[in-house]
Amino acid sequence: MAYRHEKTQAFLHGFTTRKASAVFFFHDRGSLNQKSFVGLLCSILYQILEALPEICECLIPALSAAIVDYERRISLRAVPLSIEEL
Numbered sequence: 001m002a003y004r005h006e007k008t009q010a011f012l013h014g015f016t017t018r019k020a021s022a023v024f025f026f027h028d029r030g031s032l033n034q035k036s037f038v039g040l041l042c043s044i045l046y047q048i049l050e051a052l053p054e055i056c057e058c059l060i061p062a063l064s065a066a067i068v069d070y071e072r073r074i075s076l077r078a079v080p081l082s083i084e085e086l
Helices: 006-013 037-051 053-078
Strands: none
């Protein structure tokens, strides 16, 4: 059962836009995803996108750009530097 603080729920109830809540439990004996910060982020992101799929329309281009930028930076590190560049 997820713990929900009454004051937080009352505060969020005042918003008129759609909202989503996400829960996560760190499980020490569980898999890496169940006991890591990356697992927490993945779980929360999944729960929010599942509850509000319209967010994907604006999130996917931003993630795509971040992946392309990351891949570009990784490939630049693989290129050996010449003496002139050093």
